[in-house]
Amino acid sequence: MSASDVPVQPAATVVCLRDGQDGIEVLLVRRNSKLVFHGGAWVFPGGRVDAADAGSAALFDETAARRAAVRETAEEASLDIDEAALIPLSHWTTPPGMPRRFSTWFFLIGTQRGDVTVDDGEIEAHWWARPGAAIRRRAAGEIELPPPTFVSLTWLAQIETTDEALRAARSQPLERFVPRPVLQPNGVVSLYAGDAGYDATDPERDGPRHRLWMLNAGWRYERHT
Numbered sequence: 001m002s003a004s005d006v007p008v009q010p011a012a013t014v015v016c017l018r019d020g021q022d023g024i025e026v027l028l029v030r031r032n033s034k035l036v037f038h039g040g041a042w043v044f045p046g047g048r049v050d051a052a053d054a055g056s057a058a059l060f061d062e063t064a065a066r067r068a069a070v071r072e073t074a075e076e077a078s079l080d081i082d083e084a085a086l087i088p089l090s091h092w093t094t095p096p097g098m099p100r101r102f103s104t105w106f107f108l109i110g111t112q113r114g115d116v117t118v119d120d121g122e123i124e125a126h127w128w129a130r131p132g133a134a135i136r137r138r139a140a141g142e143i144e145l146p147p148p149t150f151v152s153l154t155w156l157a158q159i160e161t162t163d164e165a166l167r168a169a170r171s172q173p174l175e176r177f178v179p180r181p182v183l184q185p186n187g188v189v190s191l192y193a194g195d196a197g198y199d200a201t202d203p204e205r206d207g208p209r210h211r212l213w214m215l216n217a218g219w220r221y222e223r224h225t
Helices: 062-077 131-139 147-156 162-171
Strands: 008-020 023-031 046-048 087-093 101-110 123-129 175-177 180-184 187-191 209-215 218-224
Touching: 008 062, 008 147, 008 162, 023 062, 023 131, 023 147, 023 162, 046 062, 062 101, 062 123, 087 147, 087 162, 101 147, 101 162, 123 131, 131 147, 131 218, 147 209, 147 218
Parallel strands: 008 101, 087 175
Antiparallel strands: 008 023, 008 046, 023 123, 087 101, 180 187, 187 209, 209 218
């Protein structure tokens, strides 16, 4: 099977939030470094949607994703969360050409209670991180963050409290990301819908910007009209 023929798998992930002494904190878990997909990276709890999650619903439906989100958060972080309290934040589809592709729902939830325990198998560690601190550690080369995690953390870094984040997520339409990566001399720029160069996959087009620069010198999420 060529990279262009890789099937898209349904998945769900949960951005668990709490209020710490210095402001909003988000739960990150570190994937086992031996895993093929994002091994060693810090991510939000989550994973694939399976047939049991879907039940009578379709695998790619939000209903199935919600059930998977609850199950995966319990399995990876030992946190019991309320399916009804999950707020859709975004949806990401891995672009063609990648060795693994996912159609992933990102949900937001406030989790003020509960101790996190990881299995030391698929997940090696956890961290209640200030969003800005996670971004700075990635910039320093101390941790790895997948692009959707980085973009979500960049949004959260502008927010002070869990309630503020939940209100913002409820008030905005669900944003769908289908990245269009373009090679650069010193890295990659990933274009998102709303960017002037998105339709033509041309980062040089004049106009609005909605993109993630993933360059050797550092990463930067750029968004303006």
